[in-house]
Amino acid sequence: MRALQLVEDRKLEVVDLPEPEAPGPGEVTLRVKAVALNHIDVWGWRGMAFAKRKMPLVIGAEAAGVVETIGPGVAHVLPGQLVSIYGARTCGLCRPCREGRDNLCEHVGGVHGFHLDGFAQEKVNLPARLLVPAPPGVDAVGAALAPVTFGTVEHMLFDNARLEAGEIILVHAGGSGIGTAAIQLARRLGCTVITTVGSDDKIEKARALGADHVINYRTDRFEGAVRKLTRKKGVDVVFEHVGAETWAGSMLCLKRGGRLVTCGSTSGVSASINLMMLFQQQLRLIGSFGCRMQNIADAMQKMARGLVHPVIDTEIGFDGLATALERMESRQVFGKIILRVE
Known part of the structure; x- marks a missing residue:
């Protein structure tokens, strides 16, 4: 073979x-x-x-x-x-x-x-x-994306960050596999979704998935744009997986009591933390790795019901x-x- x-x-x-x-x-x-x-x-x-x-x-x-x-x-x-x-x-x-x-x-x-x-x-x-x-209605591609692409996001958003309807979320790298999944899942829950992309040609694609606001991080400082969009209040949740390049800006995007959940470090594994910001703003930093098998089953059920798609x-x-x-x-x-x- x-x-x-x-x-x-x-x-x-x-x-x-x-x-x-x-x-x-x-x-x-x-x-x-x-x-x-x-x-x-x-x-x-x-x-x-x-x-x-x-x-x-x-x-x-x-x-x-x-x-x-x-x-x-x-x-x-x-x-x-x-x-x-x-x-x-x-x-x-x-x-x-x-x-x-x-x-x-x-x-x-x-x-x-x-x-x-x-x-x-x-x-x-x-x-x-x-x-x-896989339930009826899910094909081989959908089933192949359930363990990491959708399962990881299910675990991050719902098991760890405890995302709720009506909250505002910043999804980094909205054109990535898990970024596209996070936009869909958060939007279906009823959240306001802000996402970042690395080129203008990805902006309309991200909007088509349900993103309310799309920021080209190569031409705009995403933390400034997020503060402006939220009237300086900040977001409830930051969906992080980029790492060192975005870490400090992600912290600045959080509202008081906000949650940052991270599963990746594609731009580097080390970042510094402003401890005064962490405790004064009562922020929560959550590490997330992989998923539970139940997250895979939940993701495929949502695919079968047409709520999300690869x-x-x-x-x-x-x-x-x-x-x-x-x-x-x-x-x-x-x-x-x-x-x-x-």
């Missing part, structure tokens, strides 16, 4: 691998249909792995597939069923896992496509407990991945790049 491997930093190869053996107890064999690219793929491609890993490594952290064969003891998925894949190899046994707080697993084995072989391969064996069935920049085959990662690195995309495996 074909697979896409990272053989060294910034070097990808399409290779032939043996097909997986028959699934063991609690496992299934999946035929992968679609892989959604994320910044974690860019980090791995350019050598920013935060744990030891061995190459060659099959890439791809977010994907969906169709169950081909089930092993002994598997009951909640059936052959022929479309499923979304939870991308971290959790233990399933520790207290957080038992309580449905999967992304706080105490014995996680790593993230597929980053520390472990990922999903850019035609078939893979996985524990059935890491699969979330925003696709391009679809590619195996031979287009290196170019796609370069485009993501330079922020030239609006929405998601999908790798079709089938």
Whole structure:
């Protein structure tokens, strides 16, 4: 079977691998249909792995597939069923896992496509407990975007930031995959959405998703624009994932008692904090990583009901991945790049 491997930093190869053996107890064999690219793929491609890993490594952290064969003891998925894949190899046994707080697993084995072989391969064996069935009305692309693109945002906005109807939210990088999801989810909740983009051609696209105000951060200081839009009051929530470039400005955008929730650091991992601002304004800074499996199910239900939809920049085959990662690195995309495996 074909697979896409990272053989060294910034070097990808399409290779032939043996097909997986028959699934063991609690496992299934999946035929992968679609892989959604994320910044974690860019980090791995350019050598920013935060744990030891061995190459060659099959890439791809977010994907969906169709169950081909089930092993002994598997009951909640059936052959022929479309499923979304939870991308971290959790233990399933520790207290957080038992309580449905999967992304706080105490014995996680790593993230597929980053520390472990990922999903850019035609078939893979996985524990059935890491699969979330897609409801009717959700296709392979939608299911592929549920674990990171929509699941991460569900966890950030609703589990962590506790976003409420009527609040004002600043969504950074509205043209990114999670940015497009955050705009839709916040707007559907009934929030006023302010978002930033990096070029004028993305402004109308962001507005079409439901953004009330769109700021080109390359031509305007977003913190000044936000203060003006909110009459110097500030926003209730800042949706952060850019990192060092936007951190100080994001803090300035918060109203008294506001919440900043962050899941990323694409522009750098270190930033300084004005402690007087933090305690005097009673701000709340919330770290968020990945999602719970329930967030994936919730996201797909919203897709099935037509409340949100995947925003696709391009679809590619195996031979287009290196170019796609370069485009993501330079922020030239609006929405998601999908790798079709089938």
